[in-house]
Amino acid sequence: MTKWTVAALLATLAVTGTAHAQTKLQIGCTATTDCASAMVAVDEGIFKKHGLDAEMIPIGINSNIPAAILSGSIQIGGPTSTVFLQATDGGLDLVAVAGATVMSPTSNANITAFVRNGITIKEPKDFVGKKVGAPGLGAFLHVLFVKWLVDKGVDPRKVNFVEVTFPTMPDIIKSGGVDAVLTAEPTVSRMLAAGSGSIGARYASELERTEPIIFYAASREWAEKNPDTVRKFRAAIAEGAAIVNSDKDKTSAAIAKFTKQTIELVKASPPNKSEPVLKPEQLAWWIDVMSSQKMLETKLDLNKLILK
Helix, strand or coil, X not given: CCHHHXXXXXXHXXXXXXXXXXXXXXXXXXXXXXXXXXXXXXXXXXXXXXXXXXXXXXCCCHHHHHHHHHHCCCCEECCEHHHHHHHHHCCXXXXXXXXXXXXXXXXXXXXXXXXXXXXXXXXXHHHCCCEEEECXXXXXXXXXXXXXXXXXXXXXXXXXXXECCXXXXXXXXXXXXXXXXXXXXXXXXXXXXXXXXXXXXXXXXXXXXCCEEEEEEEEHHHHHHCHHHHHHHHHHHHHHHHHHCCCHHHHHHHHHHHHCCCHHHHHCCCCCCECCCCCHHHHHHHHHHHHHCCCCCCCCCHHHCECC
């Protein structure tokens, strides 16, 4: 074999190796069902098919996701709509790259204010003076609950809100560390099965909204420098979303693996609806609600919040 043949062979191997290289991608989400499209895409090898070596990274509190994105510990995260809008309003240059979940009658029914034993909640005003745990102050469940209280004529400033992560909710409810938690399935079923309390309100069902719950976001700088990775991510998420909306067994297995919940518990309730395409107008309601709660200080440009 001549030196030219060897050189040609090495060049071919180098090109082939590059073509099959997997781009590493870390995706951060809290222990909920809302990033199920990414969980499924990991478990079913969809990301790998699209050339991405993706890994799911658990984040304790949703409001920590923007900081994790900007620190580089994850490249893409699943912030709630409210956390994302607060972060961008505060000057963090984040951009949405794909949709995750939207509110629906099914998902809204999964959301509750769960009350510990010994506390009686018969109407919204009964939350006044109570210590209520939320998985992130200013996060999705918290903002929705405040909206519900206001609609019911209750001053949310008279409720003592504290941050409690999803994984710790069953223990803190059982110990009496808080009077109630704002939570969702499968955590609700887990606490009901343990006999720790009861459902105080299904506040999301009463609001009847269909806007985004969680979507996938990245730093604008990273997204603009990695358009091919974003394109592959979107394609994989679209495939994952189709499975989430049609195959409960595969979806439940992926959710159970990431959230560390039992498969039986996860299967007890359907996953939230996945909608991979995110449109600017879907964020308009959230901006109005958050502005009314004085959570936003600037006028956000809807057309700049989502990567084209």
